[in-house]
Amino acid sequence: MGIRPRALLDRPVLDHRQAYYYVAYQAMARSRNAGMAGALPIPVSEILAYCELFYIAQLDERARLFRYVNRLDNAYLDWAAERSKSNSPK
Numbered sequence: 462m463g464i465r466p467r468a469l470l471d472r473p474v475l476d477h478r479q480a481y482y483y484v485a486y487q488a489m490a491r492s493r494n495a496g497m498a499g500a501l502p503i504p505v506s507e508i509l510a511y512c513e514l515f516y517i518a519q520l521d522e523r524a525r526l527f528r529y530v531n532r533l534d535n536a537y538l539d540w541a542a543e544r545s546k547s548n549s550p551k
Contacts, residue, residue, distance in 0.1 A: 482529040485511060489530060490537070500541045503534050 475483060486503075489511055494501045508530055512523050 482526065483533065485526060486530045486533040490534070499545050500538060502538060503530060 489503050489507045492507045493503055505527070508523075508527050511517075512526065517523055517526065
């Protein structure tokens with residue numbers, strides 16, 4: 462069986478609504494561009510395209526999806542920036 466890494470033991474458990482937004486974020490994160498300084502934010506056009514693809518027409522649901530994806534993306538970009546700083550030669 463082996464030893465389970467601490468990260469797996471400490472991972473959060475998502476309810477169905479949180480999982481919905483996380484899965485949407487993961488799908489959109491694949492279309493992220495990279496710049497000279499690293500990862501760039503997910504374009505708003507990708508969120509709109511996701512809404513169109515999955516027939517999310519209500520403005521309040523689109524706004525909610527944007528907010529959650531934006532929060533997840535900001536957390537990722539902060540993490541990536543910290544990782545980049547710690548991996549750069551001094």
